[in-house]
Amino acid sequence: MRILFLSTEYPPQTGGGGIASYVSNIGAALARRGHEVHVLSCKHGQPAADWRDGEVHVHRRGALRLTWLDRVLRSGKARVRIEVSASCFLEYRRLGLDFDIVESPDWMAEGFVFALLRSKPHVGHLHTPLLVLAQHNLLPTTWDRRVGDAIERTAMRRADVVTSPSWMLARDLVTEGWLRETARVVRLPVDLHQWSGLPQPEASGPRVLSVGRLEPRKAPEVLVEAAAILSPAIEGLEVVFVGGSNYTREGKPYRDWTAELARKLRSPCQFIGAEKRSSIPRWYGTARVAVLTARYDNFPVAGLEAMAAARPLVCTSTTGVAELILEGDGGTVVPPLEPGALAEALRPYLVDPGHAGRTGRRAREVIARNCAPDAIAREREACYVDAIDDWRRTRRKRFKRSTRVTPPIR
Numbered sequence: 001m002r003i004l005f006l007s008t009e010y011p012p013q014t015g016g017g018g019i020a021s022y023v024s025n026i027g028a029a030l031a032r033r034g035h036e037v038h039v040l041s042c043k044h045g046q047p048a049a050d051w052r053d054g055e056v057h058v059h060r061r062g063a064l065r066l067t068w069l070d071r072v073l074r075s076g077k078a079r080v081r082i083e084v085s086a087s088c089f090l091e092y093r094r095l096g097l098d099f100d101i102v103e104s105p106d107w108m109a110e111g112f113v114f115a116l117l118r119s120k121p122h123v124g125h126l127h128t129p130l131l132v133l134a135q136h137n138l139l140p141t142t143w144d145r146r147v148g149d150a151i152e153r154t155a156m157r158r159a160d161v162v163t164s165p166s167w168m169l170a171r172d173l174v175t176e177g178w179l180r181e182t183a184r185v186v187r188l189p190v191d192l193h194q195w196s197g198l199p200q201p202e203a204s205g206p207r208v209l210s211v212g213r214l215e216p217r218k219a220p221e222v223l224v225e226a227a228a229i230l231s232p233a234i235e236g237l238e239v240v241f242v243g244g245s246n247y248t249r250e251g252k253p254y255r256d257w258t259a260e261l262a263r264k265l266r267s268p269c270q271f272i273g274a275e276k277r278s279s280i281p282r283w284y285g286t287a288r289v290a291v292l293t294a295r296y297d298n299f300p301v302a303g304l305e306a307m308a309a310a311r312p313l314v315c316t317s318t319t320g321v322a323e324l325i326l327e328g329d330g331g332t333v334v335p336p337l338e339p340g341a342l343a344e345a346l347r348p349y350l351v352d353p354g355h356a357g358r359t360g361r362r363a364r365e366v367i368a369r370n371c372a373p374d375a376i377a378r379e380r381e382a383c384y385v386d387a388i389d390d391w392r393r394t395r396r397k398r399f400k401r402s403t404r405v406t407p408p409i410r
Contacts, residue, residue, distance in 0.1 A: 001100040001384060002036045006088050006110035008043045011053060012277050018301040019105050019127055025189040026380060029373035031055035042087035063087040077148030085112035101384045109151045115158035121391035123383055124159030126169055126183055128298045136217040136296040137247060153178055160387035165299035166320025186380060188299055189373035195308035198285035201356040207238040208346060209287035211280060211302040214255045215246035221258055222293040225339035228265035234350050237268050242283050244274035284309035288356045289349040292319050295336050304371060307363035312356050314345045324370055330363025
């Protein structure tokens with residue numbers, strides 16, 4: 001097949017989140033299986049460039065400016081999504097290639113125009129819609145966000161096939177009426193080779209690692225409070241946060257607010273800030289256990305990479321990765337927003353390096369079974385075949401309706 005991925009975040013080195021990591025891993029896996037893979041990234045202010053990333057063809061472009069849409073929609077978030085989607089469609093036409101399938105994420109609705117026109121088979125992939133992010137980042141449901149979210153929802157509802165990496169998000173979106181049918185669950189691919197050769201957890205001191213943005217949805221303050229509970233009993237305890245900061249709290253950037261809380265509680269925390277992706281394996285190699293404290297997180301790549309690095313993972317039940325831990329015993333699942341429960345879950349790994357090492361190696365086996373790139377690529381191929389079949393059936397139905405002759409009235 002000739003496959004086109006739409007991703008404003010690509011490549012991962014540009015600072016994008018989990019979408020970029022997913023496209024990078026699945027694109028490479030599909031290319032290894034003989035498909036021709038292209039990634040189109042349209043983003044405001046981005047210079048045009050074309051290159052090969054391994055076997056994947058990358059096309060980066062700028063985006064249209066349609067400022068008049070603000071007056072029509074009264075929504076900047078909707079305008080940006082329409083601009084990006086229209087730019088993706090125009091640049092796809094300019095590439096002049098006959099793609100068999102187009103895949104786009106829900107975030108930023110990059111496939112919106114493709115979904116409206118139904119000119120190509122389209123697979124929508126769920127990461128986390130705008131209103132879900134806003135809700136769990138404790139932001140108000142404004143008109144601006146509602147309209148932007150409606151565009152994302154339309155792009156997914158009109159896709160030929162919709163996939164999600166977690167059952168949690170797939171079910172929740174149907175319950176909330178965001179989707180009409182439960183999405184097909186296909187896990188995210190993880191290249192184990194990138195996470196091989198690291199020191200084992202036994203070689204690390206009692207260090208807890210949290211990788212990801214500091215924002216309300218990720219609830220880093222819960223780990224700060226848990227560390228304050230543990231520190232009197234665990235000598236040398238360290239908690240390291242690696243990631244940038246989003247949003248504010250009490251008038252301060254979320255990282256600054258969290259760091260101030262750590263100082264007040266005398267919690268042994270370090271805040272490193274955003275790091276290059278190439279540096280993340282080194283950080284996992286220094287940790288004994290990794291943590292995800294999110295109020296809600298679909299299927300965070302940070303958790304998968306921690307498990308691939310043979311680290312036991314302690315995560316909340318409102319994180320999609322918990323589904324893997326409950327199936328394969330690669331860590332511990334705790335309720336969200338409960339520092340005491342988090343502290344008790346971390347304690348066995350911090351006091352017993354051998355337990356951490358054994359659990360971490362089981363975590364790596366869980367990733368090998370559930371997230372092997374070649375296996376995930378085969379599952380996505382099946383999604384593409386089904387999307388193409390559905391698209392062709394829809395086109396045949398439309399053709400029959402358009403050519404149907406109405407009998408004369410007698």
